[in-house]
Amino acid sequence: MVVPLSSMCEGEKGKIRKLELPPLTRERLCGLGFVSGEEIQLVKVAPFGDPKVFRIKGTDITLRDDISMWILVETSSVPLSYVSEGDYWVSLINGGMGFRQRLRVIGIEEGIKISVIGNLGKRIEVSAKGIRSTLSRGQAMRIIVRER
Amino acid sequence: MENQTDAIESKKIKIALLGNPNVGKTSIFNVLTGSRQIVANWPGVTVEKRTGVMKHANHTVDVVDLPGTYTLGATSLDERIARDFLIDERPDVALVIGDAVNLERSLYLLLQVLELRGDVVLAVNAVDEARKAGFDIDKHELSKQLGIPVVLTSAVTGEGIEELKNTLIKSAKSSSHVHYLFTDEIEASLRNLSDRIRGNTSLSAFDKRWLSIKLLERDKEAEKLTGMSLDYDYSIEIAETRYKYIKRILSTSVKGKEKIGWNLSEAIDHVMTHRFLGILIFLAIMYIVFQLTFTISGPLSTMIEDLLSGLGSVVGSWIGIDWLRSLVVDGVIGGVGAILVFVPNIFILFLALGVLEETGYLPRAAFVIDKLMYAMKLSGRSFISLLLGFGCNVSSIMSTRSISEPKERLVTILVSPFISCSARLPVYVLIAGTFFGVNAGIVVFFLYLLSIVVTVLSALLINKLFFKGEPSTLIMELPRYRKPRLTSIVLYTWNKGRHFLEKAGTIILAASVVIWLLTYFPTEGTGSFAATIGKALGPLFVPLGYTWEMITSLVFGIAAKEVIVSSLTTFFGNLSMSGTSLDIMRTIISPEIALSFLVFVLLYVPCMPTLAVIKNETGSYRFVFFSAFYSLAVAYAVALIVRVVGGLL
Numbered sequence: 001m002v003v004p005l006s007s008m009c010e011g012e013k014g015k016i017r018k019l020e021l022p023p024l025t026r027e028r029l030c031g032l033g034f035v036s037g038e039e040i041q042l043v044k045v046a047p048f049g050d051p052k053v054f055r056i057k058g059t060d061i062t063l064r065d066d067i068s069m070w071i072l073v074e075t076s077s078v079p080l081s082y083v084s085e086g087d088y089w090v091s092l093i094n095g096g097m098g099f100r101q102r103l104r105v106i107g108i109e110e111g112i113k114i115s116v117i118g119n120l121g122k123r124i125e126v127s128a129k130g131i132r133s134t135l136s137r138g139q140a141m142r143i144i145v146r147e148r
Numbered sequence: 149m150e151n152q153t154d155a156i157e158s159k160k161i162k163i164a165l166l167g168n169p170n171v172g173k174t175s176i177f178n179v180l181t182g183s184r185q186i187v188a189n190w191p192g193v194t195v196e197k198r199t200g201v202m203k204h205a206n207h208t209v210d211v212v213d214l215p216g217t218y219t220l221g222a223t224s225l226d227e228r229i230a231r232d233f234l235i236d237e238r239p240d241v242a243l244v245i246g247d248a249v250n251l252e253r254s255l256y257l258l259l260q261v262l263e264l265r266g267d268v269v270l271a272v273n274a275v276d277e278a279r280k281a282g283f284d285i286d287k288h289e290l291s292k293q294l295g296i297p298v299v300l301t302s303a304v305t306g307e308g309i310e311e312l313k314n315t316l317i318k319s320a321k322s323s324s325h326v327h328y329l330f331t332d333e334i335e336a337s338l339r340n341l342s343d344r345i346r347g348n349t350s351l352s353a354f355d356k357r358w359l360s361i362k363l364l365e366r367d368k369e370a371e372k373l374t375g376m377s378l379d380y381d382y383s384i385e386i387a388e389t390r391y392k393y394i395k396r397i398l399s400t401s402v403k404g405k406e407k408i409g410w411n412l413s414e415a416i417d418h419v420m421t422h423r424f425l426g427i428l429i430f431l432a433i434m435y436i437v438f439q440l441t442f443t444i445s446g447p448l449s450t451m452i453e454d455l456l457s458g459l460g461s462v463v464g465s466w467i468g469i470d471w472l473r474s475l476v477v478d479g480v481i482g483g484v485g486a487i488l489v490f491v492p493n494i495f496i497l498f499l500a501l502g503v504l505e506e507t508g509y510l511p512r513a514a515f516v517i518d519k520l521m522y523a524m525k526l527s528g529r530s531f532i533s534l535l536l537g538f539g540c541n542v543s544s545i546m547s548t549r550s551i552s553e554p555k556e557r558l559v560t561i562l563v564s565p566f567i568s569c570s571a572r573l574p575v576y577v578l579i580a581g582t583f584f585g586v587n588a589g590i591v592v593f594f595l596y597l598l599s600i601v602v603t604v605l606s607a608l609l610i611n612k613l614f615f616k617g618e619p620s621t622l623i624m625e626l627p628r629y630r631k632p633r634l635t636s637i638v639l640y641t642w643n644k645g646r647h648f649l650e651k652a653g654t655i656i657l658a659a660s661v662v663i664w665l666l667t668y669f670p671t672e673g674t675g676s677f678a679a680t681i682g683k684a685l686g687p688l689f690v691p692l693g694y695t696w697e698m699i700t701s702l703v704f705g706i707a708a709k710e711v712i713v714s715s716l717t718t719f720f721g722n723l724s725m726s727g728t729s730l731d732i733m734r735t736i737i738s739p740e741i742a743l744s745f746l747v748f749v750l751l752y753v754p755c756m757p758t759l760a761v762i763k764n765e766t767g768s769y770r771f772v773f774f775s776a777f778y779s780l781a782v783a784y785a786v787a788l789i790v791r792v793v794g795g796l797l
């Protein structure tokens with residue numbers, strides 16, 4: 001799945017697809033190694049959520065969201081319903097306010113870590129922020145997760 | 149015979165040092181030329197070109213250290229300086245310094261340089277660190293693949309420096325230009341463009357292939373130069389080709405990549421830039437820096453004070469002529485001595501700043517603070533510049549050259565004089581010590597806090613007034629942590645602290661003599677010229693309640709803030725030379741006036757050198773006047789508030 005660099009989760013890796021930035025900024029980033037096909041990792045988020053530190057070609061570069069949101073990266077994201085047991089990151093929730101609110105109550109939000117405990121049959125058992133809960137397959141289809 | 153060869157060489161060889169920021173260009177420059185330029189572990193330390201002389205095997209060569217740059221595209225002033233030097237001044241050899249731990253990116257710049265010109269030498273620096281990290285770099289293979297001389301160096305251990313010198317001299321005498329090839333499609337366009345450029349005789353001085361590449365990249369300068377503009381943009385393809393080419397070269401010449409496992413730098417970073425702890429750690433570090441500045445230096449200052457007062461009485465007893473004794477003892481020893489007492493404070497402050505700069509913490513602090521700076525439409529980068537201002541506002545303003553956003557840079561320049569520089573420190577210590585005794589520390593802390601508050605508010609105001617709040621941006625590399633080396637720290641402290649001593653020996657000495665003269669002529673005391681100056685301005689300061697001595701010292705303080713201390717000691721001090729005691733002053737004015745005076749000193753007109761550098765960096769007197777009058781107004785207003793509120797308490 002292609003997402004803006006700014007929406008990656010801490011620790012997540014991706015491959016750069018495209019830089020949708022003005023020429024001068026793009027050129028500067030090129031010199032730092034931001035070219036398509038390059039692997040990039042979000043290493044760290046600053047105290048107030050912005051800026052973020054990215055690791056590319058072995059060095060740490062900090063960018064603000066206003067730049068990193070225009071850098072598109074390919075990440076290995078899939079709907080929660082397809083994954084097997086293990087730890088994942090919630091990258092996207094396809095749904096309205098109500099759906100999001102319901103998920104928030106059981107600890108599931110974009111950007112947090114989620115553990116799939118059981119994925120058999122109609123129901124998926126997960127745990128997020130220490131809260132264990134069970135999701136229906138339909139709900140799980142609308143939660144997009146990525147591997148670390 | 150050998151002298152003859154020297155004489156025949158009519159033109160001096162010129163070598164330019166280029167490379168990514170923080171790869172060690174200045175360190176190499178220092179070992180090549182024996183210079184002592186400041187090096188520090190963050191990108192953007194060098195912001196101007198510096199020339200030094202390298203003597204090697206009967207050759208005398210000019211070596212030019214340049215600011216770091218990631219590409220030749222130049223988005224900030226310091227990068228522009230590097231690019232323009234390379235293109236306009238045409239050095240005989242371009243020495244590209246690369247980082248052995250991060251060769252890939254270093255080679256990207258190298259390729260851009262190779263497109264522009266020949267006679268390029270690559271120094272792969274910091275091999276000591278690369279070996280520790282488990283990299284094995286084959287310089288012969290690199291050299292073969294790139295077609296240029298390659299030397300592995302370490303500015304720290306001295307490895308490869310002799311070889312580098314030899315290689316540089318050899319390259320200066322040869323002349324070769326290698327090219328690497330792009331995709332067929334791009335090569336076809338390049339041929340086509342080169343042919344069109346060939347027709348233009350005014351461009352004969354430039355490399356046609358280079359101009360063509362730049363045109364394909366839609367480089368603005370190249371478009372201006374050639375008057376040509378293409379309607380397609382190959383910049384992405386060209387960048388990707390460069391990186392592919394680099395990957396191929398490195399696959400055969402560098403072995404043993406990435407040791408996996410526990411990484412010290414990462415572990416430290418985890419704490420230093422922690423989401424919750426990060427800001428606390430920063431505040432703690434700043435607190436320690438200021439504590440060190442004021443406590444450790446205490447005994448040293450007392451020693452210097454005793455020494456000087458001893459000197460004063462000895463010299464005083466030698467001189468028989470009254471006026472001469474007064475000039476030497478009160479004027480020179482008293483005036484300059486009042487400043488020398490603070491040498492330990494200043495040096496320890498710079499020592500602490502040096503450690504922060506050498507470890508690589510500064511960019512981390514900038515990262516942690518960035519969001520707060522964003523509220524002021526500034527960035528973590530401008531935060532670094534402002535932080536340097538606690539040492540000296542001039543170097544703070546110089547360092548803004550690497551801020552790529554012009555508006556952000558201007559705002560940073562205009563607010564930086566409000567950061568309380570080390571020259572103001574003697575005034576605080578002297579007056580707070582005289583008036584507030586045990587609470588002096590709190591008063592000084594309050595002044596530093598006020599300095600930050602006024603800086604923040606001014607940034608907000610200037611942004612609102614002039615720029616309608618356009619945001620800044622942040623692209624900054626976090627260097628790897630380095631253990632501060634004693635030699636670098638000593639170099640740093642001496643380089644910065646020396647300035648203070650130089651001032652004491654020149655401007656402050658001169659001012660002390662002038663002030664003494666003005667105090668004793670035409671008649672001593674209230675009939676003197678000094679009193680006349682203060683009294684003439686007196687009406688303006690009635691609301692603040694300053695005496696003529698204080699007003700006159702403020703006038704002289706514009707030359708250099710320390711002069712305020714020399715003047716006050718000359719005006720209020722007594723013959724026995726008691727450098728730090730102004731007891732007489734305490735009987736004349738009340739504590740709230742003293743506090744208001746300190747606030748005034750903190751905020752009023754920047755010193756002459758700062759005003760000069762504002763003129764230089766902004767290129768306009770408009771901002772000098774703005775800075776002078778704005779700060780004067782702010783100082784007056786805040787000082788008045790302090791006096792009135794203080795009077796009520």
Ligand SMILES: Nc1nc2c(ncn2[C@@H]2O[C@H](COP(=O)(O)OP(=O)(O)OP(=O)(O)O)[C@@H](O)[C@H]2O)c(=O)[nH]1
Nearest residue numbers: 170171172173174175188192193194216274302303
């Ligand atoms: N271990 C090691 N450290 C080095 C070497 N060369 C430089 N350094 C360190 O790298 C840091 C940066 O050095 P500088 O010489 O200031 O780098 P620069 O390229 O001039 O940096 P800018 O002027 O900011 O572009 C300093 O902390 C140096 O001590 C080296 O060969 N080995």
Ligand SMILES: [Mg+2]
Nearest residue numbers: 173174193194
């Ligand atoms: Mg430098």
